[in-house]
Amino acid sequence: MRVVKDALERKNEILDVAEELFVTKGYDKTSTNDILERVDIARGTLYYHFKSKEDILNAIIERINLSLIAKAKAIAKDTSISIPDRIVMTIAGLNVDTEIGHEIIDEVHKPQNALMHQKMQNDLVGKIVPILTGLVIEGNEQKIFNVKYPKETVEMLILYSCIVFDDDYDDIKENKDKRIEAFLHNMECLFGAEKGSLQKVMIKLFRR
């Protein structure tokens, strides 16, 4: 299996360099030549892994999504934390708040990348919904929630949060604050959770 591992390593190496260049030079100003120079591989090797610069960006997004999902899974199974805590932490964790994240997100928000943006969001939503649904069912069993349609309810909340808490959507801070307040209030209502129980977690998280 040595060859397979090397190919994966090479692929990740290309992505690491591309990610760094996209952040420092910007996506538009980075050429595949710039990437080749830094990784020191033949053009053929690059094109063996990726069809184009856009394809590289896609792979970077996939990698970010995978790491967000891994983080979410780790939180979800940590039974030392209460279920409301785990739910709010998982949702709050969906914000890509790193330097790399910002440059990639800016790129994804460009009009010409609408399809990519949509794919990225659908991919993330599709993977996060089962994780949170599991937590809601656990909450039902513990009688701290009372949710008749766990999957559909989680889907509603996540789709909404992905759109509305996206940097692109209505960037007036006041509106965003009110939306977060309303979101938590509505989540408590939909989950049949104790009033203020999820809001409390959010306040605790942001005080850290």
Next chain:
Amino acid sequence: MRVVKDALERKNEILDVAEELFVTKGYDKTSTNDILERVDIARGTLYYHFKSKEDILNAIIERINLSLIAKAKAIAKDTSISIPDRIVMTIAGLNVDTEIGHEIIDEVHKPQNALMHQKMQNDLVGKIVPILTGLVIEGNEQKIFNVKYPKETVEMLILYSCIVFDDDYDDIKENKDKRIEAFLHNMECLFGAEKGSLQKVMIKLFRR
């Protein structure tokens, strides 16, 4: 004002013909030449109104949105109908269920039209939210609802319904039926409405 009116009439005439051709021949197979032949105008006149075939499609979508909004406004102000009835009718009315609608919607769902799709949806959501928010506030005043964040709650429901009840999203009928059931249940919960009150309206609507 005669000239202005004529220009608008001409514009609508182009859109009528284009709409018909897009439905009968398909968008891809329709050329601007086909449109010109049928409207019998000079190429310059067409390009005075629209930059490209895509621009014509955009204008058709705008016209569909405008007519959906007009319908929604008419329902919303009809005080002879109960508020739960008006709300469910407004949301159900957002489905473009005409032959013209279907061809246009199919076109909009193509990957290359992701940006247009997004724009169309944002435009519609942006215009429907204030109408429904007004109805929810009326419901609060009549004490049949109890909604702390009317605007944000309506926004959540409409964004979700636009995505999930879109033809493109998970077209398994069983899933869709369960989503509608869950949507109405959750809407009642968020509105603090009597249990089954909105579900009843939906059943009534579909029996018509």
